[in-house]
Amino acid sequence: MDKEEQVIISFRDLYNKIAWVNRLKLEDSLRNYTFSEVGCIEYIGDNADSNVTKLAEYLYMTRGALSKMTKKLIEKGLIESYQKPDNKKEIYFRLTEQGQVIYNVHEEMHKKFIDRDKVVFEHITAEQFDNILGFMKKYDRHLDAELQKMEIEMKS
Amino acid sequence: MDKEEQVIISFRDLYNKIAWVNRLKLEDSLRNYTFSEVGCIEYIGDNADSNVTKLAEYLYMTRGALSKMTKKLIEKGLIESYQKPDNKKEIYFRLTEQGQVIYNVHEEMHKKFIDRDKVVFEHITAEQFDNILGFMKKYDRHLDAELQKMEIEMKS
DNA sequence: TATATTTTGTTTCTTTTTCAACAATATGAA
DNA sequence: TTCATATTGTTGAAAAAGAAACAAAATATA
DSSP states (O other): OOHHHHHHHHHHHHHHHHHHHHHHHHHHHSTTSOHHHHHHHHHHHHSTTEEHHHHHHHHTOOHHHHHHHHHHHHHTTSEEEEEETTEEEEEEEEEOHHHHHHHHHHHHHHHHHHHHTGGGGTTOOHHHHHHHHHHHHHHHHHHHHHHHHHHHHHHO | OOHHHHHHHHHHHHHHHHHHHHHHHHHHHSTTSOHHHHHHHHHHHHSTTEEHHHHHHHHTOOHHHHHHHHHHHHHTTSEEEEEETTEEEEEEEEEOHHHHHHHHHHHHHHHHHHHHTGGGGTTOOHHHHHHHHHHHHHHHHHHHHHHHHHHHHHHO
16 A cells, blocks of 8 residues: 555544544534534534525535425524525525524534644644645645536536 | 644545545446445455444444345345354354455545545655654544543443 | 526435344353 | 353334425526
């Protein structure tokens, strides 16, 4: 296995472990909400005028799934929907006060995760940080190009 | 947002995008199998004496889910189960010939992904590679310690 | 403008996954 | 050994999520 492959594999395994640990913690402190629901609340709290389509893209789920999820969150009183006078099609969401409480709990947890993992970054220099961030940006752009290729293939 | 947080967020977003792109490609070339099923076949192909419990840990799913999934894969003729003379409880899996075909397709796809992303690693020095791998290893160990802490908390 | 195409959100049906209880077996402790 | 505890795999019911078809509205095209 060459270095590239090693990095990619380690990258995947590490991400999965991080996600797993954080998910356990998160589901422990927000017992009545699923991981997806918390993600949904997080996105709505961070993005004005979020709708089903954007949520689906962010969470890598179908619009159908998010249509149901937002409906449930409205019933639970965590979010509310609204529309704009010039658009009768799109339906946007915002947090209610109760939803904001959940959002804040999530935020706190998120900060705790960052804090918990600070030690790992201890001996990393500013230059190394920039290297890593630069690398990830490059990878991200590369994938965007790949996705565009795939879209073109799909159409033909 | 400080550098640590930036790295973690970018890391998450990048991973999700990689997983998304590769999943689309994979589901396109293995149309009759779900992503989880392919992961299951991959693990069984790579690990001797794999059982429901190990599969569940690897895929971050429940044992129940894998009990059903392996049952289905047996019905489809992709894997087969066996036991050892000295253990009447544990049930192990191995690939059938047909399962090996799926495994090989997955392997090829995996190689293609690595190859597709080679350009991103072009200007990375051997030293940088070691830095990155070292960092990920450190992070991984850190999380293992965290998981152990959580286990101890659970018991009390 | 008129019409075709695309986008958006919802719904129904089906599949996947989880949850939680369970029996069978293995392991550990007295 | 014997008995308590832990592990393993399975099951049925419920929840979560995907797939596909659809209507309504927005956008593009002619």
